[in-house]
Amino acid sequence: MRGLMQNFPLHENSILDHAKKHHASREIISRSIEGPIHKTNYAQIHHRAKQCAQALVKLGIKPGQVVATMAWNTWRHLETWYGILGAGAVYHTLNPRLFPDQLNYIINHAEDQILFLDATFIPIMENLAEKLPNIRAYIIMADKTAMPKTKLKNALCYEDLLAAEDGDFQWILTDENDAAGICYTSGTTGNPKGVVYSHRSNVLHTLIAAMPDVLGPGNADSVMPVVPMFHANAWGLAFLAPMVGAKMVMPGAKMDGESIYELLDSEKVSFTAAVPTVWLMLLQYLEGGNRKLPHLKRVAIGGSAVPRSMIEKFDKDYGVTVSHLWGMTEMSPVGTTGSLRAHHGELDYEDQLDIRLKQGLAPYMVDMKITDDDGKELPWDGKSFGHLMVRGPAVARAYLKGEGGEIVDEESWFDTGDVATIDAEGYMQITDRSKDVIKSGGEWISSIEIENLAVGHPDVAEAAVIGLPHPKWDERPLLVLVPKEGAAPSARAIKDYLKDKIAKWWMPDDIVLTDEIPHTATGKIQKMALREKYQNHRWTDEAG
């Protein structure tokens, strides 16, 4: 017997329709690129997204064509996304921190037709424009008074474009399995690869993210996605907030401690999300002025492992709960969260912290396992390290134009490139990217664990551990540290600090201080660059 329920297509614009109908006056507050704070609501965003879709159709955009955005999180970026989707087109978020060559490659590879950009990014595009024959128009996301002079041919003013439309428009609804958005992986090895989300996968991912143990903000929340919309879809928050009718607070171009604090305070933000480096900046700013966070309840942190000291600080000094999140662009991006099970309530704080530091539990619709080099599944014992494999309706099955070949096996398992353990309760813990693992005497050392402990030292701002060749042990760990301003911790002090916290043979053989650790466009430590920099490093004790 077949079910007799409605086959209701999972189309992303139904989210904005819902927000308009049920949460029309709920606010979206943005720090505009021009500077002042801007206020709007879901009804207006809906109307302007329709105007945007109309304008795109007038500019000749056809269903299935790709329209790029290079923009910070603001109300205009939000309405642009829904406008592109509503025209039946596909949004392609560009990370402005990518190298010009990578931007050039991905804009041409995705065959972007039109490019929306914040005025601040005009210089980047002026330098690239002549290599981008497909781009028919550059739409500057500003009003006429803020339109800078530009050498870009076919530059149009966003506000003028919208003002010419009446918003009387039916969304162009394509099949739920059609492409909705494209985001390229950062491409630390080789060219970046395009992950192509469908309407269906994005709606299902929003439902995953909406679960209380995942991100789960609700209608009463004031939600600030600090994580940019160009970084893995702002982890789904641009769909999740309108779906539940939460207030949105968009930080625009400013993510320094002071600017973030200002919005957290004035807009009574209760839920926010970003990578660890953003929170390091905020915590430093808070400490500098004895400031508090009375409204903030929860902060989701992911993209890199969260240091223990960060969770502790948020908990103890500010009464804010950290949700540790692991994911990747290919997973839309949510994978796991370090949430506690009911019986963990009985544990003392330090033991709870041990669990919350793990990357965590997989929600419904994310399936995971670990395997050895031959693909054999490894036990969930918290000790066996293996290749982390995932599958689910919001996990990629191929890259755009088949780049990279087959990326899933016959059972749809996708190799994340992470090495992890899973314990008996199902908590996954990342030990390394597989290309960064340190193999010493045939055993693996977790660089992430050492890094997280090292940043707990009061003199350390940032830490990276890399494996370098060693005559006796194959590889040994080198700890690279950026000291806090004015500090110069000695190797002895750091080793003493780590001594009781890690196994003896995990102790870095050498510790070097540096001014800066290189990062990728999404804020991750570039281990390859560090390995190159220190390739001629001589161990102080060659005998090991």
Ligand code: ADP
């Ligand atoms: P994103 O663009 O979401 O940062 P990427 O696809 O660039 O995702 O990178 C995903 C990788 O980032 C993961 O495979 C993992 O190595 C790392 N990562 C993400 N979150 C965490 C975390 N909480 N702890 C450790 N590593 C993480």
